[in-house]
Amino acid sequence: MQASLFSRALKEAGIAAAIAFGLFALMLGVKTEQSLNNEMVLLPRPGLLATVVGLVFLGRFLLTLHAAWRGEPDTTKRAQSPFMLKVEKYGLPLAIGFLVAYPLMVLASVGPAGAIKWIDNFGIQILIYIMLGWGLNIVVGLAGLLDLGYVAFYAVGAYSYALLATSDPVKMFMAEWIGPGFWAAWSFWICLPVAGILAAFWGILLGFPVLRLRGDYLAIVTLAFGEIIRLVLINWIPFSGGYAGLSGIPRPSFFGIPFNASETGFAATFGLEFTPIHRTIFLFYVILALALVTMAVSMRLRRLPVGRAWEALREDEIACRSLGINTLNTKLTAFSLGAMFGGFAGAFFAARQGFISPESFVFLESAQILAIVVLGGMGSLVGVVIASIFLVGGVELLRELEFLKAVFGDGFDPSQYRMLLFGMAMVLMMLWKPRGLISVREPSVFLKEKKRVAGDLVKEGHG
Amino acid sequence: MSEPLLTVRGVKTYYGKICALHGVDMDIHAGEIVTLIGANGAGKSTLMMTIFGSPQAREGEIRYEGRDITRLPTHEIAHLGIAQSPEGRRVFGRMSVFENLQMGAAVNGLAHFNEDLEKVCTIFPRLKERLEQRAGTLSGGEQQMLAIARALMSRPKLLLLDEPSLGLAPIIVRQIFDVIREINAKEGMTVFLVEQNAFHALRLATRAYVMVNGRITMSGTGAQLLADPQVKAAYLEGH
Numbered sequence: 001m002q003a004s005l006f007s008r009a010l011k012e013a014g015i016a017a018a019i020a021f022g023l024f025a026l027m028l029g030v031k032t033e034q035s036l037n038n039e040m041v042l043l044p045r046p047g048l049l050a051t052v053v054g055l056v057f058l059g060r061f062l063l064t065l066h067a068a069w070r071g072e073p074d075t076t077k078r079a080q081s082p083f084m085l086k087v088e089k090y091g092l093p094l095a096i097g098f099l100v101a102y103p104l105m106v107l108a109s110v111g112p113a114g115a116i117k118w119i120d121n122f123g124i125q126i127l128i129y130i131m132l133g134w135g136l137n138i139v140v141g142l143a144g145l146l147d148l149g150y151v152a153f154y155a156v157g158a159y160s161y162a163l164l165a166t167s168d169p170v171k172m173f174m175a176e177w178i179g180p181g182f183w184a185a186w187s188f189w190i191c192l193p194v195a196g197i198l199a200a201f202w203g204i205l206l207g208f209p210v211l212r213l214r215g216d217y218l219a220i221v222t223l224a225f226g227e228i229i230r231l232v233l234i235n236w237i238p239f240s241g242g243y244a245g246l247s248g249i250p251r252p253s254f255f256g257i258p259f260n261a262s263e264t265g266f267a268a269t270f271g272l273e274f275t276p277i278h279r280t281i282f283l284f285y286v287i288l289a290l291a292l293v294t295m296a297v298s299m300r301l302r303r304l305p306v307g308r309a310w311e312a313l314r315e316d317e318i319a320c321r322s323l324g325i326n327t328l329n330t331k332l333t334a335f336s337l338g339a340m341f342g343g344f345a346g347a348f349f350a351a352r353q354g355f356i357s358p359e360s361f362v363f364l365e366s367a368q369i370l371a372i373v374v375l376g377g378m379g380s381l382v383g384v385v386i387a388s389i390f391l392v393g394g395v396e397l398l399r400e401l402e403f404l405k406a407v408f409g410d411g412f413d414p415s416q417y418r419m420l421l422f423g424m425a426m427v428l429m430m431l432w433k434p435r436g437l438i439s440v441r442e443p444s445v446f447l448k449e450k451k452r453v454a455g456d457l458v459k460e461g462h463g
Numbered sequence: 464m465s466e467p468l469l470t471v472r473g474v475k476t477y478y479g480k481i482c483a484l485h486g487v488d489m490d491i492h493a494g495e496i497v498t499l500i501g502a503n504g505a506g507k508s509t510l511m512m513t514i515f516g517s518p519q520a521r522e523g524e525i526r527y528e529g530r531d532i533t534r535l536p537t538h539e540i541a542h543l544g545i546a547q548s549p550e551g552r553r554v555f556g557r558m559s560v561f562e563n564l565q566m567g568a569a570v571n572g573l574a575h576f577n578e579d580l581e582k583v584c585t586i587f588p589r590l591k592e593r594l595e596q597r598a599g600t601l602s603g604g605e606q607q608m609l610a611i612a613r614a615l616m617s618r619p620k621l622l623l624l625d626e627p628s629l630g631l632a633p634i635i636v637r638q639i640f641d642v643i644r645e646i647n648a649k650e651g652m653t654v655f656l657v658e659q660n661a662f663h664a665l666r667l668a669t670r671a672y673v674m675v676n677g678r679i680t681m682s683g684t685g686a687q688l689l690a691d692p693q694v695k696a697a698y699l700e701g702h
Contacts, residue, residue, distance in 0.1 A: 305569060308558075312566045315555035322515060322549055324541030324570035324617065443559040443595065 009064035016060035020053050028052055091382065099127075099288055103281045112277045119277075121396045123284050124352060128345055129392045131291040133372040133384035134298055135341030140370065141379035142298075142307065143334035144314025146219040149226025150369050152206075153199040153339040155233065155361035157346025160195035161188070162246040162356055163239075188252035192347050199343020200336040207335040211328055214317070226366055233358045245357025252351045254282055283352050290348060294341045295381055301337075303444045310334050311379075311444075368392075371422075375429050377436025386437050391422065466529060468493045468621060468653055469514070474523035474533075476506075476513045483509045485677045486523065491621065496647050496654045498668035498685065500661040500698055506677040507657045508550050511625050514655075515547055516540045527621070542570055546619035548610040550626050550657075556599030560590055563598050563609055567616030575618065583612040586642055604635035611642065621653045622646070628660040636660065640667055661698035665689045673698075 029049040035041045106118045132154060139147045164170055165187040174183040210221045233240045240246065251259065259266045259279035266282075267274035301307040309330045312320050321327050350356045372391055376383025398414040398421070429437070471489040475482060483506050491497045501507045513520050516537040525533045532540055541547075546567075555563050564583065568576045584591035587608045593601060598609055607627055614622055624643065628636040640663050646652045658664035665671055668685030673694060681688065688694045 305572070308562060308565060309569065311558055311562075312555050315557055316553045318517075319549055319553035319555065320566075321517065321537040322541060322547045323566055323613070324538050325566075326538045441557050441597075443562060 013061035017057035020056035139338035143310040148223035151366040152229040153342030154346040157195040157343030158350040161347035195347035200340035203336040203339025377438035380438035383438035495669040501674035544620040546614035547623040554598040567613035
């Protein structure tokens with residue numbers, strides 16, 4: 001038994017290696033180069049080819065053995081995943097505590113110079129995507145409406161803030177009616193809700209015509225919507241600045257106190273020495289708060305009738321309608337709420353960057369946010385967090401892998417391979433956990449509550 | 464006899480250009496079990512769905528409690544006290560039985576939820592054991608029970624049941640039909656039942672209609688139709 005398993009694994013690995021050799025012999029095995037005489041010469045690279053083929057052989061060999069040892073997939077276990085449930089249950093306070101302490105921990109361990117990278121590139125960047133993932137989760141995960149153009153709402157939010165905050169008429173109006181300096185200090189805090197409302201408005205605008213569509217057709221229309229928004233931003237130059245984008249977007253203030261070296265700045269007010277990291281840390285807490293609001297709202301909504309209606313809508317639209325659910329309104333609320341959170345994230349993004357251009361709102365962004373939701377497990381909030389950390393944090397981490405240069409040569413830039421790794425991660429995930437990282441759907445009502453309900457009944461003598 | 468609870472007059476329904484119902488007349492009186500039998504593709508389900516507004520009738524009129532509901536959207540009809548257990552059950556597979564029942568009570572905003580939950584759990588003890596279970600993991604019979612229970616949660620005056628015996632073992636079919644009879648007798652609930660299982664359905668029915676190719680060809684009490692030689696030959700083979 002064992003011997004035959006071994007030989008089978010060897011055989012399968014051999015076949016895989018042969019296929020890999022056939023595939024890569026020309027792609028990796030030879031390299032075209034220009035010689036001194038301007039002729040093209042072929043440089044053989046047997047070492048690289050051998051490495052790749054060897055890796056494929058080893059991988060396939062181990063995979064076969066692993067599959068055989070694991071035996072038949074145990075479906076009951078897979079459906080439960082108690083560890084993940086525990087994460088969902090106890091992890092929340094721990095995670096929030098960790099996130100609140102995160103900037104200070106980083107600051108203490110690497111000092112102010114190194115901390116900006118860790119707080120900004122990892123902390124803020126990941127939190128933006130978590131928030132976007134949670135926003136899209138309402139639309140895709142809960143209501144089951146496949147939205148491929150979510151980035152459009154992100155863009156609406158970002159441009160809303162950028163345009164309002166830099167607009168001269170608004171500035172003058174505010175200066176005249178409330179006082180000079182008011183708009184510069186408070187624009188972010190006023191524009192943030194406005195950006196969310198505008199994005200929600202666009203969500204409704206998109207929602208109306210596409211409400212009758214479902215599945216693939218809806219996906220295509222939302223994809224088109226995302227592209228339309230981007231193309232409008234590119235081509236309506238007087239409005240949006242076109243490719244050049246908008247710059248000089250005011251950064252958020254500490255509730256009216258700017259982050260600068262002046263005497264009225266944040267550092268001076270609180271008796272600290274001025275460093276740019278104050279703003280970064282503040283931005284971190286802002287996006288953390290925004291993300292937590294998104295989470296709280298999604299968790300709360302799931303327990304309300306509208307959240308249940310979303311989930312029922314995802315399961316069966318016809319049954320929903322026959323139970324008296326107005327599917328039109330239900331879809332619209334999902335669309336607009338999801339869009340609103342996208343808009344908040346967008347406004348924050350604009351404020352953090354200080355510069356935006358249509359480049360930031362390409363389809364790939366939508367795809368990445370969707371991938372986060374799908375990989376995380378549709379409808380799971382924790383899944384979105386884990387997937388964001390892997391996908392966004394992983395890409396950032398690639399930049400850090402300097403040692404790879406020693407292996408692959410000096411010109412090697414690992415972050416150029418991010419799409420390759422991204423794709424590989426997707427394929428592996430879908431093989432390993434086809435329904436996403438956290439595929440368990442936690443019911444919105446529990447046994448405890450049911451018992452309580454039954455107790456009430458007895459007491460009041462209904463039964 | 465008093466005014467019927469539901470009247471269907473000259474209803475014609477089309478799927479695109481194809482006419483599925485060629486002018487159907489039907490009455491359902493309060494407290495009755497009315498059965499509609501017919502072969503595959505006769506238009507039975509279409510009639511039931513037309514009453515429920517999806518698709519809407521192109522011609523004719525449907526009145527419920529004296530009110531014209533022909534052009535109302537489905538979800539508004541559901542608010543008038545008509546509930547349906549759709550063909551193929553259509554339970555919300557990834558939601559728990561409990562949540563499915565909550566969805567059923569959505570029409571009246573969970574006002575009588577606890578009371579009605581107790582009630583449907585008495586009618587279907589099997590569901591009580593499985594309240595926390597995902598509906599998709601129930602057996603076919605249990606899913607059918609859930610679909611009926613979910614419809615009952617809205618306290619309907621008129622219950623529409625589309626093929627509740629579809630794909631179920633004979634013993635389960637008998638249980639389901641017993642429940643329908645019980646709901647009708649105890650609660651006085653009016654039931655409109657669409658069935659292919661003509662023998663059981665006719666035995667249950669106060670009155671019954673036979674549909675052939677989108678037309679009502681025969682009507683009478685359940686017993687009359689059971690005894691009818693034509694019905695026997697066409698639908699009661701083997702009984």
